[in-house]
Amino acid sequence: MSRNPLNPEEVLAEARRRMPETLELLASLVETNSHAENAEGVAACLSLLEPRLRALGLETQVLEIPMPEPREAGSAPFRRHLLACSPEPERGRPTVLMSFHLDTVFPKEHGFQKLVERSAERWRGPGVSDMKGGIVTGLLTLELFKGLGALGLAHWRFLLNTDEELGSPTGMAALRKAAEGVDLALCFEAARPCGGLVVARKGLGAGRFIATGKSGHAGIAHDTGVNAFTSMARAVVAAEALEARFPGLTVSPGGKVAVGPVALNMIPDHAECELEWRFTELAVGEAVLEELGRIAERVGAEAGAPVRFEGSLEAPPMAESARTKAVLEAYVGAARDLGMNIQGVATAGVGDMNHVSRMGALCLDGVGPEGGGFHTENEYLVVDSLARRAAMNVVGLSRYLGEGERA
Numbered sequence: 001m002s003r004n005p006l007n008p009e010e011v012l013a014e015a016r017r018r019m020p021e022t023l024e025l026l027a028s029l030v031e032t033n034s035h036a037e038n039a040e041g042v043a044a045c046l047s048l049l050e051p052r053l054r055a056l057g058l059e060t061q062v063l064e065i066p067m068p069e070p071r072e073a074g075s076a077p078f079r080r081h082l083l084a085c086s087p088e089p090e091r092g093r094p095t096v097l098m099s100f101h102l103d104t105v106f107p108k109e110h111g112f113q114k115l116v117e118r119s120a121e122r123w124r125g126p127g128v129s130d131m132k133g134g135i136v137t138g139l140l141t142l143e144l145f146k147g148l149g150a151l152g153l154a155h156w157r158f159l160l161n162t163d164e165e166l167g168s169p170t171g172m173a174a175l176r177k178a179a180e181g182v183d184l185a186l187c188f189e190a191a192r193p194c195g196g197l198v199v200a201r202k203g204l205g206a207g208r209f210i211a212t213g214k215s216g217h218a219g220i221a222h223d224t225g226v227n228a229f230t231s232m233a234r235a236v237v238a239a240e241a242l243e244a245r246f247p248g249l250t251v252s253p254g255g256k257v258a259v260g261p262v263a264l265n266m267i268p269d270h271a272e273c274e275l276e277w278r279f280t281e282l283a284v285g286e287a288v289l290e291e292l293g294r295i296a297e298r299v300g301a302e303a304g305a306p307v308r309f310e311g312s313l314e315a316p317p318m319a320e321s322a323r324t325k326a327v328l329e330a331y332v333g334a335a336r337d338l339g340m341n342i343q344g345v346a347t348a349g350v351g352d353m354n355h356v357s358r359m360g361a362l363c364l365d366g367v368g369p370e371g372g373g374f375h376t377e378n379e380y381l382v383v384d385s386l387a388r389r390a391a392m393n394v395v396g397l398s399r400y401l402g403e404g405e406r407a
């Protein structure tokens with residue numbers, strides 16, 4: 001690390017000087033379709049990025065992860081992800097993971113493929129902020145560190161997941177590999193409104209109630225029929241009531257709902273309803289999973305039509321820890337010195353960092369640029385935020401890691 005503390009204004013000025021080449025790279029990335037199913041487009045984008053990562057002195061490797069079984073007809077047998085790392089970790093240097101996804105939600109056939117707006121203030125295009133803008137912000141962050149002679153501050157890992165928008169069916173294995181033994185993980189998804197950084201995410205559980213009754217004519221066989229729908233509905237209401245018992249818990253029935261047979265004059269003998277639950281503590285997520293099983297049993301016994309619950313925890317929470325405060329303070333202070341007013345926020349949305357957090361890394365999400373309209377044709381990027389947010393990362397990280405070194 002450089003001896004003198006960084007001057008935030010100088011870092012920002014340097015970031016802005018590097019804007020033309022950063023924007024040129026971003027334009028090429030945005031106009032090259034990289035939907036996860038478009039292997040050629042993904043490869044083309046990776047070949048734009050790999051030389052830039054090597055120029056930073058990072059060693060790159062392609063992680064080829066097989067598709068989970070059973071495979072959909074016509075799908076590729078594996079997907080490729082790119083991991084770039086600082087050479088040989090030096091003892092005492094913290095390991096920092098910078099996490100990105102290269103894929104966008106727009107397939108090759110979609111009408112939204114180009115930069116449709118390109119003013120000095122705002123760009124609009126597929127993936128311009130989610131998260132190709134994040135990728136160039138991360139790259140610029142490392143280039144600025146290199147320019148300052150401070151790249152040795154950490155052992156860097158730069159991961160490009162190529163199927164995040166599909167739920168990381170293969171990217172999760174790449175992420176787990178990249179996150180092993182990491183001290184700090186930064187996810188370069190775009191900032192929350194007003195520039196907020198995500199310090200906590202709720203965990204997620206998902207499952208369904210399945211009720212089995214006895215069918216018959218609703219009029220003639222009303223006494224002998226057993227209504228599966230009624231049992232399922234009672235279970236759903238009881239599940240929702242769990243919210244009152246566990247602070248921070250939300251229970252949301254919905255998704256796929258099925259009742260049969262479908263005629264109004266028939267008593268349904270089959271009913272099922274999906275539901276999901278979100279929680280701030282892993283213990284609550286697990287307790288709710290158990291409770292849902294108990295509810296199914298109890299309601300089935302009371303209402304006559306047996307109910308069963310099938311479900312599991314999909315993601316652990318990305319929890320805030322004592323260490324979160326220190327890294328957040330460093331970032332908030334850096335942002336303030338750069339003329340930005342930001343704060344840490346907790347969200348109920350689940351992301352890749354939920355899993356990284358469970359592996360023991362301190363996680364900070366939303367450190368990418370400012371933008372909005374994600375997953376729509378209105379996706380936009382606030383152009384100057386690339387430089388400001390890269391400078392925020394440089395100054396914030398150097399303060400946090402620098403202090404960590406002294407501690």
Ligand SMILES: [Zn+2]
Pocket residue numbers: 101130131189
């Ligand atoms: Zn994204």
